[in-house]
Structure formats: C-alpha cells, structure tokens
Amino acid sequence: MNSLDILRREAELLAMSAIGQPPHKGVPACPGLNLGETVRHVGSGYRSALEWIRLGREPQDGEWQDYPEPGEDPLEFMRSGAEAVLEVLGAHDEDEPCATWWPDQQNYGFWRRRLAHETTLHRMDVQGAAAMEVSAVTDEVAIDGVDEVLTLWLGYKLDVLGVRGSRDGLVAIEVGEHVWLTRCGPHGASAWRVVDPEDAHVADAQVSASPMTMYRWLWGRLPDRMVQVHGDDDAIAQLWALLRLATK
Known part of the structure; x- marks a missing residue:
C-alpha cells in the first residue's frame, strides 16, 4: 500500500466532491459537522502535520494556520495544504526520522499513513454531506x-x-x-x-x-x-x- 499515492488521490477526490457544494450541508454521520468545516479541518490538519515536522515537536495553538485567511476560499486552503504536505512527505523516505505524536513510529511513514486515512475518512464525510455515493476504497x-x-x-x-x-x-x-x-x-x-x-x-x-x-x-x-x-x-x-x- 503506497500511502502517499492514496493521500494524493483522496485529497483530489475530496476537493472534487466539495466543488460547488453549499458549505452548510451537514455530514449525516456526524451531527453538528458540516461540509465547509470538514474541508477547513482537513486543510488545518495538513498544516499542523507540517509544523510537527518543522519544529520537531507538537505545535502549540497559533503556530500553524488553522483557518483560511479573510477572503480565502476554504477549498483552496485545503488544496494548498495538501500540495505542501505532499511535497514534504514525497521528499523523504518513509523510514526517515521525524517528530510525530506516536512514540512507536517517529518517521515520515507515520504522517503518510495518518494523513492518508484522515483524508479518506473526511472525503467520505464530504460525499455524504453532498448526498453523493460514498466511493469505496480497496x-x-x-x-x-x-x-x-x-x-x-x-x-x-x-x-x-x-x-x-x-x-x-x-x-x-x-x-x-x-x-x-x-x-x-x-x-x-x-x-x-x-x-x-x-x-x-x-x-x-x-x-x-x-x-x-x-x-x-x-x-x-x-x-x-x-x-x-x-x-x-x-x-x-x-x-x-x-x-x-x-x-x-
């Protein structure tokens, strides 16, 4: 399983599923969560992971961009985060050490896997909110x-x-x-x-x-x-x- 390829594919599928959808649409499986907040959350998660890697420790609130800039499209916020994290993760081998929040796996492979599943899960949420058929994974x-x-x-x-x-x-x-x-x-x-x-x-x-x-x-x-x-x-x-x- 190539987690980096999965992350790349799922990030694009999430973005395509969100295009043109009203952000207030609720995620059926998660009461209180809507499509727009899901997209923002994913974009923030990418940036948080990059700060973990850059700082070599858990980033504190305010040390990464959690929300889009005023006037910035949340979908572009998510997409630019995906591009940045794919570039960093793709530049390092899976076994190369870096800071993570799991003591058992302190390497880039952790972030490849974690963000691949995070993106896949929330892609399903976005599709559910958009009343689309939820695309299966292998x-x-x-x-x-x-x-x-x-x-x-x-x-x-x-x-x-x-x-x-x-x-x-x-x-x-x-x-x-x-x-x-x-x-x-x-x-x-x-x-x-x-x-x-x-x-x-x-x-x-x-x-x-x-x-x-x-x-x-x-x-x-x-x-x-x-x-x-x-x-x-x-x-x-x-x-x-x-x-x-x-x-x-």
Missing part, C-alpha cells in the same frame, strides 16, 4: 485503516487522554481472515492483531463486517446494524463509546 486500504484506528487511537490515544473503561471487556474485530483483539477496562485499552482466527473465540464478543464497512463503523460513520455482532453487548457498547472518545 480492501487493503480499509484493513490498514482498521488496524490504525485500533492500534493507534484505541491502543494509544485513550491512554494519552487518561480515559479508562468501567469494566474489563475483550472484543474481537473480524474482517474476513483478519482478526484483532481489543481489551478495554479500568486498567486501560489495548489492541493487537492475532495470527489464528480461532483466537477470536476467547473474546467476550465479536464484531464482524466487510473491510469497508468495518473501517467506517470503527470511525463512527455507520450504525451498529451494518455490522454483525455476537456475544456481550455491553462489551461492544463500551468499545464503541471509548472509540468515540479516542477519535473525537
């Missing part, structure tokens, strides 16, 4: 997105936020032959990929779906009825709630 991209949201956001970001579950729960996430186990509870959250699909049977509950559906469900973009669930409903509900906090 199974490879979706499966990588499942891995990212579980290992990075659930398995790391929650700990940074200091958020804990109220009870121990082990939930298996199944996408065909690909299986992850997630553990949530008072001692924190973790997620890991397992080699043998039979390991899913040790879980309190299982959630299964196609790659694209699971990718969107884990990010809160699809309702529970779109996935197949089995076992402890409370464990699944806790996982869902913690994911919403982690990815907020």
Whole structure:
C-alpha cells in the first residue's frame, strides 16, 4: 500500500466532491459537522502535520494556520495544504526520522499513513454531506485503516487522554481472515492483531463486517446494524463509546 499515492488521490477526490457544494450541508454521520468545516479541518490538519515536522515537536495553538485567511476560499486552503504536505512527505523516505505524536513510529511513514486515512475518512464525510455515493476504497486500504484506528487511537490515544473503561471487556474485530483483539477496562485499552482466527473465540464478543464497512463503523460513520455482532453487548457498547472518545 503506497500511502502517499492514496493521500494524493483522496485529497483530489475530496476537493472534487466539495466543488460547488453549499458549505452548510451537514455530514449525516456526524451531527453538528458540516461540509465547509470538514474541508477547513482537513486543510488545518495538513498544516499542523507540517509544523510537527518543522519544529520537531507538537505545535502549540497559533503556530500553524488553522483557518483560511479573510477572503480565502476554504477549498483552496485545503488544496494548498495538501500540495505542501505532499511535497514534504514525497521528499523523504518513509523510514526517515521525524517528530510525530506516536512514540512507536517517529518517521515520515507515520504522517503518510495518518494523513492518508484522515483524508479518506473526511472525503467520505464530504460525499455524504453532498448526498453523493460514498466511493469505496480497496480492501487493503480499509484493513490498514482498521488496524490504525485500533492500534493507534484505541491502543494509544485513550491512554494519552487518561480515559479508562468501567469494566474489563475483550472484543474481537473480524474482517474476513483478519482478526484483532481489543481489551478495554479500568486498567486501560489495548489492541493487537492475532495470527489464528480461532483466537477470536476467547473474546467476550465479536464484531464482524466487510473491510469497508468495518473501517467506517470503527470511525463512527455507520450504525451498529451494518455490522454483525455476537456475544456481550455491553462489551461492544463500551468499545464503541471509548472509540468515540479516542477519535473525537
């Protein structure tokens, strides 16, 4: 999977999907979020990543351009951010070190992957707001997105936020032959990929779906009825709630 190519393609698709659309159109899966704010958020995210790289640390509020200049078109703000970040990421190998917010991956590959999924997710949001058919991604991209949201956001970001579950729960996430186990509870959250699909049977509950559906469900973009669930409903509900906090 070439994350840089995905980022380039998804940024252009997001922009094309937003052209001519009223910015106030709401994102169906995210009450309170609209199309214009989604486009702005993506443009800001590109600039924030560039500041992480430039400064070698987390940028503080005001150290990057969060909003378009007065009179600047938000879509152009997003597109110029995409061009800038693609230029920087394309000039460095994936394994070349740089600052990121995940201690386990301090290199340019982190930003390639992170921004590829960020752009893909919000491209889907823009298409939903515009009442377009949501373009699918390949199974490879979706499966990588499942891995990212579980290992990075659930398995790391929650700990940074200091958020804990109220009870121990082990939930298996199944996408065909690909299986992850997630553990949530008072001692924190973790997620890991397992080699043998039979390991899913040790879980309190299982959630299964196609790659694209699971990718969107884990990010809160699809309702529970779109996935197949089995076992402890409370464990699944806790996982869902913690994911919403982690990815907020």
